[in-house]
Amino acid sequence: MRPRFALAIAACGLLLTGCASAQASAPAAKPASAKLGAFFAEKHPECTIVTSAVGDVTDDGVEDMVVVFRDADGSMRTLVVIGGDTPAETNAVPAPAEDQRISFRDIDKKGPVEFIVRGSKGSDIGFAIYRVEGTTLTDLFGDNMDRCCDSGALWQTSAHLGTSRLG
Numbered sequence: 361m362r363p364r365f366a367l368a369i370a371a372c373g374l375l376l377t378g379c380a381s382a383q384a385s386a387p388a389a390k391p392a393s394a395k396l397g398a399f400f401a402e403k404h405p406e407c408t409i410v411t412s413a414v415g416d417v418t419d420d421g422v423e424d425m426v427v428v429f430r431d432a433d434g435s436m437r438t439l440v441v442i443g444g445d446t447p448a449e450t451n452a453v454p455a456p457a458e459d460q461r462i463s464f465r466d467i468d469k470k471g472p473v474e475f476i477v478r479g480s481k482g483s484d485i486g487f488a489i490y491r492v493e494g495t496t497l498t499d500l501f502g503d504n505m506d507r508c509c510d511s512g513a514l515w516q517t518s519a520h521l522g523t524s525r526l527g
C-alpha cells in the first residue's frame with residue numbers, strides 16, 4: 361500500500377511539473393512585435409510609435425505590425441511593417457489625431473485580413489478600413505477621417521516615407 365501511494369505522489373508531481381513547464385513556455389509570441397517595432401524605430405528614429413498591433417495582414421503566415429505613429433512634424437500616420445526575413449514597410453497614410461485604436465477584421469471573408477484604424481480629433485470621431493496589397497496600404501472605406509486626421513499638408517509630407525522595401 362505504501363509504495364503505491366509514493367508512486368502516485370511521484371506521478372502526480374511529474375504531471376504538475378509537466379504542466380507547469382508547458383505553461384511557462386506558452387506565452388512566447390512577443391518577439392515578432394519586438395523585431396518589427398525595432399525595425400520601425402531604426403528606420404524612423406524621428407518618429408514615435410503611438411500604438412501598434414500585430415497580425416498577419418499579408419496572408420503569408422508571418423506576423424506584420426500595424427503602426428500608428430507621430431512623425432517629426434507632429435502629424436499622426438499609419439503604416440504597416442511587413443514581417444519576414446527582411447522586413448519591409450508600406451506607404452504611410454494619415455491617422456486620427458487622438459485616441460487611435462487598431463482592430464483586425466476579415467471584411468470580405470478572404471485573405472488577407474483587413475484592419476480598421478479609428479480615432480478622434482476633438483469631438484470628431486472617424487475610422488478607415490485598410491488592406492495591404494503587396495507593399496501598398498490601400499484605404500478601402502472610411503468615414504469622417506478628413507475631420508479627425510490632420511490637414512492635407514500631411515499627404516505631401518508623407519511622400520518621403522513612400523513605399524520602401526529593403527533588400
Ligand SMILES: [Ca+2]
Nearest residue numbers: 416418420422
Ligand atoms: Ca504577413
